[in-house]
Amino acid sequence: MTAPFVSSGALAGVPHGFFGRRGGVSSGALVSLNCGLGSGDDPALIAENRRRVADAVLPGATLAGLYQVHGNRCVIIDHGSDPTARPEADALATRTPGILLGILTADCVPVLFADREAGVVGAAHAGWKGAIAGVTDATLAAMETIGARRADIVAAIGPCIGRASYEVDDGFVSRFLADDPANERFFAAGKPGHAMFDIAAYVAARLAAAGVARIAIGGQDTYAEAEDYFSYRRACHRAENSYGRQLSVIGLT
Incomplete structure:
Protein backbone atom coordinates (compact mmCIF):
# COMPACT_ATOMS: atom_id res chain seq x y z
CA MET A 1 0.00 0.00 0.00
CA THR A 2 1.21 3.49 -0.86
CA ALA A 3 0.20 6.81 0.65
CA PRO A 4 -1.60 9.82 -0.88
CA PHE A 5 0.38 12.98 -1.52
CA VAL A 6 0.23 16.42 -3.10
CA SER A 7 2.41 17.25 -6.10
CA SER A 8 3.32 20.56 -7.74
CA GLY A 9 2.93 21.46 -11.39
CA ALA A 10 6.21 23.37 -11.14
CA LEU A 11 7.95 20.01 -10.68
CA ALA A 12 5.98 18.07 -13.27
CA GLY A 13 8.00 15.16 -14.64
CA VAL A 14 10.26 14.99 -11.57
CA PRO A 15 9.40 12.29 -9.00
CA HIS A 16 8.28 14.17 -5.89
CA GLY A 17 5.54 14.48 -3.33
CA PHE A 18 4.39 16.44 -0.29
CA PHE A 19 2.89 13.89 2.08
CA GLY A 20 0.50 14.50 4.96
CA ARG A 21 -0.74 12.33 7.79
CA ARG A 22 -2.94 9.95 5.79
CA GLY A 23 -2.16 6.47 4.47
CA GLY A 24 0.08 5.09 7.20
CA VAL A 25 0.07 2.63 10.09
CA SER A 26 0.72 4.78 13.19
CA SER A 27 -2.04 5.22 15.76
CA GLY A 28 -3.27 7.58 18.47
CA ALA A 29 -2.15 11.19 18.25
CA LEU A 30 0.34 10.14 15.57
CA VAL A 31 -2.19 8.59 13.22
CA SER A 32 -1.32 7.60 10.61
CA LEU A 33 1.59 8.43 8.24
CA ASN A 34 4.01 9.65 10.91
CA CYS A 35 7.52 9.66 9.41
CA GLY A 36 9.33 11.43 12.24
CA LEU A 37 12.23 9.44 13.66
CA GLY A 38 12.28 11.63 16.77
CA SER A 39 8.56 11.46 17.49
CA GLY A 40 8.61 8.63 20.02
CA ASP A 41 6.57 6.41 17.71
CA ASP A 42 7.30 2.70 17.24
CA PRO A 43 10.36 2.55 14.95
CA ALA A 44 8.82 -0.34 13.00
CA LEU A 45 5.73 1.75 12.23
CA ILE A 46 7.86 4.72 11.19
CA ALA A 47 9.90 2.47 8.89
CA GLU A 48 6.74 1.17 7.24
CA ASN A 49 5.39 4.69 6.80
CA ARG A 50 8.64 5.85 5.22
CA ARG A 51 8.62 2.80 2.94
CA ARG A 52 5.13 3.73 1.78
CA VAL A 53 6.26 7.25 0.97
CA ALA A 54 9.19 6.01 -1.11
CA ASP A 55 7.08 3.43 -2.93
CA ALA A 56 4.50 6.07 -3.83
CA VAL A 57 7.05 8.33 -5.53
CA LEU A 58 10.11 6.36 -6.61
CA PRO A 59 9.85 2.60 -5.90
CA GLY A 60 13.19 1.01 -5.10
CA ALA A 61 14.85 4.33 -4.29
CA THR A 62 17.10 4.90 -1.29
CA LEU A 63 15.48 7.41 1.07
CA ALA A 64 18.03 9.86 2.44
CA GLY A 65 17.27 12.10 5.40
CA LEU A 66 18.80 14.45 7.95
CA TYR A 67 19.03 15.26 11.62
CA GLN A 68 17.42 18.66 11.20
CA VAL A 69 18.72 21.46 13.41
CA HIS A 70 17.02 24.64 12.10
CA GLY A 71 20.20 25.82 10.44
CA ASN A 72 21.31 26.62 6.90
CA ARG A 73 23.62 23.75 5.96
CA CYS A 74 22.99 21.77 2.75
CA VAL A 75 24.67 18.40 2.15
CA ILE A 76 25.22 16.69 -1.18
CA ILE A 77 24.06 13.07 -1.34
CA ASP A 78 25.27 10.44 -3.83
CA HIS A 79 25.55 6.68 -4.05
CA GLY A 80 28.63 6.81 -1.86
CA SER A 81 26.63 8.42 0.94
CA ASP A 82 25.21 6.42 3.83
CA PRO A 83 21.43 6.97 3.75
CA THR A 84 21.19 6.06 7.43
CA ALA A 85 23.81 8.60 8.52
CA ARG A 86 21.39 11.53 8.97
CA PRO A 87 23.98 14.33 9.05
CA GLU A 88 23.13 17.50 10.97
CA ALA A 89 21.78 19.79 8.25
CA ASP A 90 18.54 21.18 6.92
CA ALA A 91 18.85 20.65 3.19
CA LEU A 92 20.04 18.08 0.66
CA ALA A 93 20.95 18.04 -3.02
CA THR A 94 21.77 15.27 -5.48
CA ARG A 95 22.38 14.53 -9.14
CA THR A 96 22.33 10.76 -8.57
CA PRO A 97 19.31 8.78 -9.82
CA GLY A 98 17.68 6.38 -7.40
CA ILE A 99 18.08 8.58 -4.31
CA LEU A 100 15.02 10.15 -2.72
CA LEU A 101 15.74 13.28 -0.70
CA GLY A 102 13.47 13.57 2.34
CA ILE A 103 12.60 16.55 4.54
CA LEU A 104 10.49 16.30 7.71
CA THR A 105 8.15 19.10 8.78
CA ALA A 106 5.34 19.81 11.22
CA ASP A 107 4.56 23.50 10.46
CA CYS A 108 7.95 24.49 9.00
CA VAL A 109 8.25 25.03 5.26
CA PRO A 110 9.30 22.14 3.00
CA VAL A 111 10.86 23.35 -0.26
CA LEU A 112 11.61 21.05 -3.19
CA PHE A 113 13.91 22.17 -6.03
CA ALA A 114 14.71 20.85 -9.50
CA ASP A 115 16.83 21.72 -12.51
CA ARG A 116 15.46 19.32 -15.12
CA GLU A 117 18.06 20.22 -17.73
CA ALA A 118 21.00 19.47 -15.46
CA GLY A 119 19.36 16.57 -13.67
CA VAL A 120 19.83 18.04 -10.19
CA VAL A 121 17.30 18.16 -7.35
CA GLY A 122 17.25 19.56 -3.84
CA ALA A 123 15.10 19.70 -0.72
CA ALA A 124 15.12 22.12 2.22
CA HIS A 125 13.56 22.38 5.66
CA ALA A 126 12.88 26.06 6.31
CA GLY A 127 11.76 26.83 9.82
CA TRP A 128 11.88 30.50 10.66
CA LYS A 129 15.46 30.25 11.98
CA GLY A 130 16.72 28.42 8.92
CA ALA A 131 14.74 30.64 6.57
CA ILE A 132 16.23 33.88 7.87
CA ALA A 133 19.68 32.24 8.02
CA GLY A 134 19.47 31.42 4.30
CA VAL A 135 18.85 27.67 4.08
CA THR A 136 17.24 28.09 0.65
CA ASP A 137 20.20 30.15 -0.57
CA ALA A 138 22.54 27.39 0.64
CA THR A 139 20.50 24.78 -1.22
CA LEU A 140 20.71 26.72 -4.48
CA ALA A 141 24.47 27.15 -4.05
CA ALA A 142 24.95 23.43 -3.37
CA MET A 143 22.89 22.51 -6.43
CA GLU A 144 25.10 24.75 -8.56
CA THR A 145 28.23 22.94 -7.37
CA ILE A 146 26.89 19.71 -8.90
CA GLY A 147 25.84 21.18 -12.22
CA ALA A 148 22.59 23.10 -11.79
CA ARG A 149 22.07 26.53 -13.33
CA ARG A 150 20.21 28.94 -11.08
CA ALA A 151 18.16 30.30 -13.97
CA ASP A 152 16.86 26.79 -14.65
CA ILE A 153 15.95 25.86 -11.07
CA VAL A 154 12.27 25.75 -10.13
CA ALA A 155 11.01 25.51 -6.55
CA ALA A 156 7.81 24.32 -4.89
CA ILE A 157 6.75 25.25 -1.36
CA GLY A 158 4.69 22.58 0.34
CA PRO A 159 2.26 22.40 3.29
CA CYS A 160 3.27 24.62 6.20
CA ILE A 161 1.66 26.77 8.86
CA GLY A 162 -0.43 29.54 7.28
CA ARG A 163 -0.43 33.21 8.16
CA ALA A 164 -3.87 32.99 9.80
CA SER A 165 -2.46 30.38 12.22
CA TYR A 166 1.04 31.75 12.87
CA GLU A 167 0.89 34.28 15.68
CA VAL A 168 4.24 35.74 16.76
CA ASP A 169 5.24 38.40 19.25
CA ASP A 170 6.80 41.78 18.58
CA GLY A 171 10.26 40.48 19.45
CA PHE A 172 9.97 37.95 16.64
CA VAL A 173 8.93 40.69 14.23
CA SER A 174 11.88 42.82 15.31
CA ARG A 175 14.34 40.07 14.36
CA PHE A 176 13.05 40.06 10.79
CA LEU A 177 12.89 43.85 10.49
CA ALA A 178 16.46 44.13 11.76
CA ASP A 179 17.53 41.75 9.00
CA ASP A 180 15.62 43.71 6.36
CA PRO A 181 13.02 46.45 6.96
CA ALA A 182 11.19 45.27 3.83
CA ASN A 183 10.24 42.12 5.74
CA GLU A 184 7.44 44.13 7.33
CA ARG A 185 5.25 43.07 4.39
CA PHE A 186 5.15 39.48 5.65
CA PHE A 187 3.40 40.44 8.90
CA ALA A 188 -0.27 41.27 9.39
CA ALA A 189 -1.78 42.95 12.44
CA GLY A 190 -2.65 40.67 15.35
CA LYS A 191 -3.67 41.19 18.96
CA PRO A 192 -1.70 43.83 20.92
CA GLY A 193 2.00 42.97 20.99
CA HIS A 194 1.62 40.31 18.31
CA VAL A 212 14.62 31.50 -8.85
CA ALA A 213 12.24 32.43 -11.64
CA ARG A 214 9.45 29.92 -11.02
CA ILE A 215 8.13 29.36 -7.50
CA ALA A 216 4.93 27.51 -6.61
CA ILE A 217 3.16 27.73 -3.23
CA GLY A 218 0.76 24.92 -2.33
CA GLY A 219 -1.22 27.00 0.17
CA GLN A 220 -2.09 24.27 2.68
CA ASP A 221 -2.15 25.28 6.36
CA THR A 222 -0.74 22.48 8.52
CA TYR A 223 -2.13 23.97 11.73
CA ALA A 224 -5.68 24.48 10.47
CA GLU A 225 -5.98 21.25 8.45
CA ALA A 226 -5.83 18.85 11.38
CA GLU A 227 -7.18 15.82 9.53
CA ASP A 228 -4.56 16.08 6.82
CA TYR A 229 -1.36 17.37 8.42
CA PHE A 230 0.71 17.15 11.58
CA SER A 231 1.40 20.42 13.40
CA TYR A 232 3.84 21.09 16.21
CA ARG A 233 2.03 24.25 17.26
CA ARG A 234 -1.37 22.56 17.27
CA ALA A 235 0.03 19.68 19.37
CA CYS A 236 1.39 22.23 21.87
CA HIS A 237 -1.93 24.06 22.07
CA ARG A 238 -3.69 20.75 22.70
CA ALA A 239 -1.09 19.73 25.33
CA GLU A 240 -0.31 16.52 23.43
CA ASN A 241 2.76 14.59 24.56
CA SER A 242 4.12 14.08 21.05
CA TYR A 243 3.59 15.20 17.50
CA GLY A 244 4.02 13.57 14.14
CA ARG A 245 6.06 14.75 11.19
CA GLN A 246 5.17 14.62 7.51
CA LEU A 247 7.67 13.88 4.80
CA SER A 248 8.33 15.74 1.56
CA VAL A 249 10.48 13.97 -1.02
CA ILE A 250 12.09 14.45 -4.43
CA GLY A 251 14.38 12.29 -6.54
CA LEU A 252 15.62 11.40 -10.00
CA THR A 253 14.86 8.38 -12.15
Whole structure:
Protein backbone atom coordinates (compact mmCIF):
# COMPACT_ATOMS: atom_id res chain seq x y z
CA MET A 1 0.00 0.00 0.00
CA THR A 2 1.21 3.49 -0.86
CA ALA A 3 0.20 6.81 0.65
CA PRO A 4 -1.60 9.82 -0.88
CA PHE A 5 0.38 12.98 -1.52
CA VAL A 6 0.23 16.42 -3.10
CA SER A 7 2.41 17.25 -6.10
CA SER A 8 3.32 20.56 -7.74
CA GLY A 9 2.93 21.46 -11.39
CA ALA A 10 6.21 23.37 -11.14
CA LEU A 11 7.95 20.01 -10.68
CA ALA A 12 5.98 18.07 -13.27
CA GLY A 13 8.00 15.16 -14.64
CA VAL A 14 10.26 14.99 -11.57
CA PRO A 15 9.40 12.29 -9.00
CA HIS A 16 8.28 14.17 -5.89
CA GLY A 17 5.54 14.48 -3.33
CA PHE A 18 4.39 16.44 -0.29
CA PHE A 19 2.89 13.89 2.08
CA GLY A 20 0.50 14.50 4.96
CA ARG A 21 -0.74 12.33 7.79
CA ARG A 22 -2.94 9.95 5.79
CA GLY A 23 -2.16 6.47 4.47
CA GLY A 24 0.08 5.09 7.20
CA VAL A 25 0.07 2.63 10.09
CA SER A 26 0.72 4.78 13.19
CA SER A 27 -2.04 5.22 15.76
CA GLY A 28 -3.27 7.58 18.47
CA ALA A 29 -2.15 11.19 18.25
CA LEU A 30 0.34 10.14 15.57
CA VAL A 31 -2.19 8.59 13.22
CA SER A 32 -1.32 7.60 10.61
CA LEU A 33 1.59 8.43 8.24
CA ASN A 34 4.01 9.65 10.91
CA CYS A 35 7.52 9.66 9.41
CA GLY A 36 9.33 11.43 12.24
CA LEU A 37 12.23 9.44 13.66
CA GLY A 38 12.28 11.63 16.77
CA SER A 39 8.56 11.46 17.49
CA GLY A 40 8.61 8.63 20.02
CA ASP A 41 6.57 6.41 17.71
CA ASP A 42 7.30 2.70 17.24
CA PRO A 43 10.36 2.55 14.95
CA ALA A 44 8.82 -0.34 13.00
CA LEU A 45 5.73 1.75 12.23
CA ILE A 46 7.86 4.72 11.19
CA ALA A 47 9.90 2.47 8.89
CA GLU A 48 6.74 1.17 7.24
CA ASN A 49 5.39 4.69 6.80
CA ARG A 50 8.64 5.85 5.22
CA ARG A 51 8.62 2.80 2.94
CA ARG A 52 5.13 3.73 1.78
CA VAL A 53 6.26 7.25 0.97
CA ALA A 54 9.19 6.01 -1.11
CA ASP A 55 7.08 3.43 -2.93
CA ALA A 56 4.50 6.07 -3.83
CA VAL A 57 7.05 8.33 -5.53
CA LEU A 58 10.11 6.36 -6.61
CA PRO A 59 9.85 2.60 -5.90
CA GLY A 60 13.19 1.01 -5.10
CA ALA A 61 14.85 4.33 -4.29
CA THR A 62 17.10 4.90 -1.29
CA LEU A 63 15.48 7.41 1.07
CA ALA A 64 18.03 9.86 2.44
CA GLY A 65 17.27 12.10 5.40
CA LEU A 66 18.80 14.45 7.95
CA TYR A 67 19.03 15.26 11.62
CA GLN A 68 17.42 18.66 11.20
CA VAL A 69 18.72 21.46 13.41
CA HIS A 70 17.02 24.64 12.10
CA GLY A 71 20.20 25.82 10.44
CA ASN A 72 21.31 26.62 6.90
CA ARG A 73 23.62 23.75 5.96
CA CYS A 74 22.99 21.77 2.75
CA VAL A 75 24.67 18.40 2.15
CA ILE A 76 25.22 16.69 -1.18
CA ILE A 77 24.06 13.07 -1.34
CA ASP A 78 25.27 10.44 -3.83
CA HIS A 79 25.55 6.68 -4.05
CA GLY A 80 28.63 6.81 -1.86
CA SER A 81 26.63 8.42 0.94
CA ASP A 82 25.21 6.42 3.83
CA PRO A 83 21.43 6.97 3.75
CA THR A 84 21.19 6.06 7.43
CA ALA A 85 23.81 8.60 8.52
CA ARG A 86 21.39 11.53 8.97
CA PRO A 87 23.98 14.33 9.05
CA GLU A 88 23.13 17.50 10.97
CA ALA A 89 21.78 19.79 8.25
CA ASP A 90 18.54 21.18 6.92
CA ALA A 91 18.85 20.65 3.19
CA LEU A 92 20.04 18.08 0.66
CA ALA A 93 20.95 18.04 -3.02
CA THR A 94 21.77 15.27 -5.48
CA ARG A 95 22.38 14.53 -9.14
CA THR A 96 22.33 10.76 -8.57
CA PRO A 97 19.31 8.78 -9.82
CA GLY A 98 17.68 6.38 -7.40
CA ILE A 99 18.08 8.58 -4.31
CA LEU A 100 15.02 10.15 -2.72
CA LEU A 101 15.74 13.28 -0.70
CA GLY A 102 13.47 13.57 2.34
CA ILE A 103 12.60 16.55 4.54
CA LEU A 104 10.49 16.30 7.71
CA THR A 105 8.15 19.10 8.78
CA ALA A 106 5.34 19.81 11.22
CA ASP A 107 4.56 23.50 10.46
CA CYS A 108 7.95 24.49 9.00
CA VAL A 109 8.25 25.03 5.26
CA PRO A 110 9.30 22.14 3.00
CA VAL A 111 10.86 23.35 -0.26
CA LEU A 112 11.61 21.05 -3.19
CA PHE A 113 13.91 22.17 -6.03
CA ALA A 114 14.71 20.85 -9.50
CA ASP A 115 16.83 21.72 -12.51
CA ARG A 116 15.46 19.32 -15.12
CA GLU A 117 18.06 20.22 -17.73
CA ALA A 118 21.00 19.47 -15.46
CA GLY A 119 19.36 16.57 -13.67
CA VAL A 120 19.83 18.04 -10.19
CA VAL A 121 17.30 18.16 -7.35
CA GLY A 122 17.25 19.56 -3.84
CA ALA A 123 15.10 19.70 -0.72
CA ALA A 124 15.12 22.12 2.22
CA HIS A 125 13.56 22.38 5.66
CA ALA A 126 12.88 26.06 6.31
CA GLY A 127 11.76 26.83 9.82
CA TRP A 128 11.88 30.50 10.66
CA LYS A 129 15.46 30.25 11.98
CA GLY A 130 16.72 28.42 8.92
CA ALA A 131 14.74 30.64 6.57
CA ILE A 132 16.23 33.88 7.87
CA ALA A 133 19.68 32.24 8.02
CA GLY A 134 19.47 31.42 4.30
CA VAL A 135 18.85 27.67 4.08
CA THR A 136 17.24 28.09 0.65
CA ASP A 137 20.20 30.15 -0.57
CA ALA A 138 22.54 27.39 0.64
CA THR A 139 20.50 24.78 -1.22
CA LEU A 140 20.71 26.72 -4.48
CA ALA A 141 24.47 27.15 -4.05
CA ALA A 142 24.95 23.43 -3.37
CA MET A 143 22.89 22.51 -6.43
CA GLU A 144 25.10 24.75 -8.56
CA THR A 145 28.23 22.94 -7.37
CA ILE A 146 26.89 19.71 -8.90
CA GLY A 147 25.84 21.18 -12.22
CA ALA A 148 22.59 23.10 -11.79
CA ARG A 149 22.07 26.53 -13.33
CA ARG A 150 20.21 28.94 -11.08
CA ALA A 151 18.16 30.30 -13.97
CA ASP A 152 16.86 26.79 -14.65
CA ILE A 153 15.95 25.86 -11.07
CA VAL A 154 12.27 25.75 -10.13
CA ALA A 155 11.01 25.51 -6.55
CA ALA A 156 7.81 24.32 -4.89
CA ILE A 157 6.75 25.25 -1.36
CA GLY A 158 4.69 22.58 0.34
CA PRO A 159 2.26 22.40 3.29
CA CYS A 160 3.27 24.62 6.20
CA ILE A 161 1.66 26.77 8.86
CA GLY A 162 -0.43 29.54 7.28
CA ARG A 163 -0.43 33.21 8.16
CA ALA A 164 -3.87 32.99 9.80
CA SER A 165 -2.46 30.38 12.22
CA TYR A 166 1.04 31.75 12.87
CA GLU A 167 0.89 34.28 15.68
CA VAL A 168 4.24 35.74 16.76
CA ASP A 169 5.24 38.40 19.25
CA ASP A 170 6.80 41.78 18.58
CA GLY A 171 10.26 40.48 19.45
CA PHE A 172 9.97 37.95 16.64
CA VAL A 173 8.93 40.69 14.23
CA SER A 174 11.88 42.82 15.31
CA ARG A 175 14.34 40.07 14.36
CA PHE A 176 13.05 40.06 10.79
CA LEU A 177 12.89 43.85 10.49
CA ALA A 178 16.46 44.13 11.76
CA ASP A 179 17.53 41.75 9.00
CA ASP A 180 15.62 43.71 6.36
CA PRO A 181 13.02 46.45 6.96
CA ALA A 182 11.19 45.27 3.83
CA ASN A 183 10.24 42.12 5.74
CA GLU A 184 7.44 44.13 7.33
CA ARG A 185 5.25 43.07 4.39
CA PHE A 186 5.15 39.48 5.65
CA PHE A 187 3.40 40.44 8.90
CA ALA A 188 -0.27 41.27 9.39
CA ALA A 189 -1.78 42.95 12.44
CA GLY A 190 -2.65 40.67 15.35
CA LYS A 191 -3.67 41.19 18.96
CA PRO A 192 -1.70 43.83 20.92
CA GLY A 193 2.00 42.97 20.99
CA HIS A 194 1.62 40.31 18.31
CA ALA A 195 1.44 39.84 14.53
CA MET A 196 0.57 37.10 12.06
CA PHE A 197 3.52 35.84 10.01
CA ASP A 198 3.32 34.58 6.41
CA ILE A 199 6.34 32.29 6.40
CA ALA A 200 5.52 30.76 3.00
CA ALA A 201 5.53 34.21 1.39
CA TYR A 202 8.80 35.04 3.14
CA VAL A 203 10.48 31.89 1.84
CA ALA A 204 9.12 32.55 -1.66
CA ALA A 205 10.52 36.08 -1.57
CA ARG A 206 13.94 34.75 -0.50
CA LEU A 207 13.87 32.35 -3.44
CA ALA A 208 12.89 35.10 -5.88
CA ALA A 209 15.60 37.41 -4.58
CA ALA A 210 18.12 34.60 -5.07
CA GLY A 211 17.21 34.30 -8.75
CA VAL A 212 14.62 31.50 -8.85
CA ALA A 213 12.24 32.43 -11.64
CA ARG A 214 9.45 29.92 -11.02
CA ILE A 215 8.13 29.36 -7.50
CA ALA A 216 4.93 27.51 -6.61
CA ILE A 217 3.16 27.73 -3.23
CA GLY A 218 0.76 24.92 -2.33
CA GLY A 219 -1.22 27.00 0.17
CA GLN A 220 -2.09 24.27 2.68
CA ASP A 221 -2.15 25.28 6.36
CA THR A 222 -0.74 22.48 8.52
CA TYR A 223 -2.13 23.97 11.73
CA ALA A 224 -5.68 24.48 10.47
CA GLU A 225 -5.98 21.25 8.45
CA ALA A 226 -5.83 18.85 11.38
CA GLU A 227 -7.18 15.82 9.53
CA ASP A 228 -4.56 16.08 6.82
CA TYR A 229 -1.36 17.37 8.42
CA PHE A 230 0.71 17.15 11.58
CA SER A 231 1.40 20.42 13.40
CA TYR A 232 3.84 21.09 16.21
CA ARG A 233 2.03 24.25 17.26
CA ARG A 234 -1.37 22.56 17.27
CA ALA A 235 0.03 19.68 19.37
CA CYS A 236 1.39 22.23 21.87
CA HIS A 237 -1.93 24.06 22.07
CA ARG A 238 -3.69 20.75 22.70
CA ALA A 239 -1.09 19.73 25.33
CA GLU A 240 -0.31 16.52 23.43
CA ASN A 241 2.76 14.59 24.56
CA SER A 242 4.12 14.08 21.05
CA TYR A 243 3.59 15.20 17.50
CA GLY A 244 4.02 13.57 14.14
CA ARG A 245 6.06 14.75 11.19
CA GLN A 246 5.17 14.62 7.51
CA LEU A 247 7.67 13.88 4.80
CA SER A 248 8.33 15.74 1.56
CA VAL A 249 10.48 13.97 -1.02
CA ILE A 250 12.09 14.45 -4.43
CA GLY A 251 14.38 12.29 -6.54
CA LEU A 252 15.62 11.40 -10.00
CA THR A 253 14.86 8.38 -12.15
